[in-house]
Amino acid sequence: MRLITRHQLPSIHPRRSFVSLLFTISIFVSIGIILRATNQDTQSTAIINEPIVTKQKEVKLSEDKTILNQKIAPVQKENAWPLDAQGRSLKTNFLVLDWTGFFGGGATEGERVLCSSSNTTFVWTRQHNRIEETDFIIAHDGGAGGSIPFDHLHLSNDQQQYTMAFVMESEVHSTTGNAWARFNFIMTYNLDDSYPEPATYFDMNLYLDDLLRPPSVSFEDKEKQADAVWIISNCNAQNGREGFIQRLMQEIKIDSFGSCLNNRRGYGARMADNVDAYKKYKFVIAIENSNCADYVTEKLVKAVESGSIPIVAGRDGRPDYRRYMPKHSFINIFDYSSMKDLADDIKRIGNNKTLYESYLWYKKNDINIQNFKELPLTAKLKHVADIIGLNSTMLTSGIAAKEKSENKVCKLTRFVRQTPWQDIAAHNSTARAGPETACLPRRHLSNSFS
Ligand SMILES: *[C@@H]1O[C@H](CO)[C@@H](O)[C@H](O)[C@H]1NC(C)=O
Ligand SMILES: *[C@@H]1O[C@H](CO)[C@@H](O)[C@H](O)[C@H]1NC(C)=O
Ligand SMILES: *[C@@H]1O[C@H](CO)[C@@H](O)[C@H](O)[C@H]1NC(C)=O
Ligand SMILES: *[C@@H]1O[C@H](CO)[C@@H](O)[C@H](O)[C@H]1NC(C)=O
Numbered sequence: 001m002r003l004i005t006r007h008q009l010p011s012i013h014p015r016r017s018f019v020s021l022l023f024t025i026s027i028f029v030s031i032g033i034i035l036r037a038t039n040q041d042t043q044s045t046a047i048i049n050e051p052i053v054t055k056q057k058e059v060k061l062s063e064d065k066t067i068l069n070q071k072i073a074p075v076q077k078e079n080a081w082p083l084d085a086q087g088r089s090l091k092t093n094f095l096v097l098d099w100t101g102f103f104g105g106g107a108t109e110g111e112r113v114l115c116s117s118s119n120t121t122f123v124w125t126r127q128h129n130r131i132e133e134t135d136f137i138i139a140h141d142g143g144a145g146g147s148i149p150f151d152h153l154h155l156s157n158d159q160q161q162y163t164m165a166f167v168m169e170s171e172v173h174s175t176t177g178n179a180w181a182r183f184n185f186i187m188t189y190n191l192d193d194s195y196p197e198p199a200t201y202f203d204m205n206l207y208l209d210d211l212l213r214p215p216s217v218s219f220e221d222k223e224k225q226a227d228a229v230w231i232i233s234n235c236n237a238q239n240g241r242e243g244f245i246q247r248l249m250q251e252i253k254i255d256s257f258g259s260c261l262n263n264r265r266g267y268g269a270r271m272a273d274n275v276d277a278y279k280k281y282k283f284v285i286a287i288e289n290s291n292c293a294d295y296v297t298e299k300l301v302k303a304v305e306s307g308s309i310p311i312v313a314g315r316d317g318r319p320d321y322r323r324y325m326p327k328h329s330f331i332n333i334f335d336y337s338s339m340k341d342l343a344d345d346i347k348r349i350g351n352n353k354t355l356y357e358s359y360l361w362y363k364k365n366d367i368n369i370q371n372f373k374e375l376p377l378t379a380k381l382k383h384v385a386d387i388i389g390l391n392s393t394m395l396t397s398g399i400a401a402k403e404k405s406e407n408k409v410c411k412l413t414r415f416v417r418q419t420p421w422q423d424i425a426a427h428n429s430t431a432r433a434g435p436e437t438a439c440l441p442r443r444h445l446s447n448s449f450s
Contacts (some may be wrong), residue, residue: 081135081159087420089160094122094135096409100144101126107138115410118417122409131161136412139165142183142432143175150182160421166199166408168297171435172238172290180432184424185412188432190294191323191402195427196415201297202324204405207304208380211326212387213369215307215360217279219353226253227350228283228311231267231274235260237289238439239313243446244333245285251343254285278306282350283331286310291318292439296399300324309359311346318440323398326362326388339449362388377405 082090098107107124114121122136131137131149139145142165153161164185167174180186187199223229235242242260249261257267257277267277278284284303288295296319303310304325314321315334331349336342349355357364365387372380385395394400404411416424 083157087422088418089416092120094120094413095133096122096124096136096138097131097134098124098126099137099148100140102140113407113409115407115413117406117410118414120413122413134161136409137163141165141167141174142180146179155421155425162416164412168201170290170292170295171433171438172292176432176434178431181429183429186429187408191399197404197411198402199408200399200403201301202399202403204400204403205377207301208384209369209373210305212363212365212367212372214363217307219356222282223280226255226281227346228252228254228285229277229281230254230256230258230285231277232258232260234289238442239289239291240443240446241287241289244449247339247449248343251339252346274302275306278303278308281308282356283311283346284308287313290439291444293317294319296324307363313445315440322393324394326392326394329359329362
């Protein structure tokens, strides 16, 4: 498995129903916490306002108050949250609370992770009752993290407790809106909206190896009975991709191994198999389940790994594939005004070796991939710049400029050691834009080519 974080489940439906179960649970937990917090507020108001009548009652009340303070106040140790004069964290070991888990799994209690970019370590916990000693509280999906008691967290010279919400699904398949605005950090695949950095499907170290590696199957050895391959398990995608593929299948030959429009057997929809299938075809259909700003997933990663030409769909920056690929290296269906034009061009490219290989121009290089693999990311990026051009969108404002190939939490520990807490506190997180803003409309693909 070459991706950084993703758990791939066989079908989207159990996962979605699990997410809704999680969501329901989290609503109950939130209600519980709100009730408890409300109860505590009432108690503390009562303690402050209620006239103290008898000695006995006074004692009792101050006991209550102590218990209350113990619940809310941090466990304060000497120098527990050390800072430099600028307010940057000097901690070298952080405690990270996985608040939500991840699709039924999640962090392993007590697991220690080393972050080499900042020479720090962090330890995972899943125990909500350790929140007072926690440095980072992590939620998978801003909505599911709504039960975090944000108002009880500290961000001051005495203690810094940060919240982070992340998600790897598009706006169509995850929560959006104000739930996200309460977090200090938001990490999604969205390259610009994330703070401090995105959390993407791209392990750049591996991605750059694959990008520059020559194709393993030559033009002559590619499949001749079919033009393109498609392996998909979500057959009811928001953008209407099935309807589109069904019509493209009338113009060119597409082998579909997945459960949608299946016409071939031999490869499952499991990711590990996909590259073996992909590399035998001239074209790989790498259209996502929704067309949202920067929503580019392992579909492109796997197509690049295979050394075949990806066929993608991106319009009005939803997404902009130049942020992920060199120029003239993919076919964007929106560059064509009709299904026939698109099909004719796929055939023209697929039948002309010179033209076909021109789309893989960046793989024709004199890099020794074995040596290249050993280089640090910055050195790799320099080589990539020499080949695809320093000013290419992929390098200036795309994935290569933003993704540091690190564990999401390591990105955070590095950031808080470099950034005063006051700056982080002053950063205004915003609501996560909904699908109506971030994505193309429902069934857009099937409706665009009529
Ligand atoms: C981490 O520590 C090692 C050894 O002390 C040092 O050489 C290296 O520069 C440090 N790296 C960072 C990112 O601070
Ligand atoms: C194949 O493509 C190349 C590059 O675009 C072009 O120069 C050549 O004329 C094409 N060959 C045929 C037979 O169309
Ligand atoms: C890259 O962009 C910079 C700034 O726009 C420009 O000065 C430079 O000439 C460009 N370099 C190349 C190789 O196009
Ligand atoms: C954050 O929001 C506050 C209140 O809305 C505003 O006063 C402040 O200027 C904003 N800060 C930044 C960095 O945008």
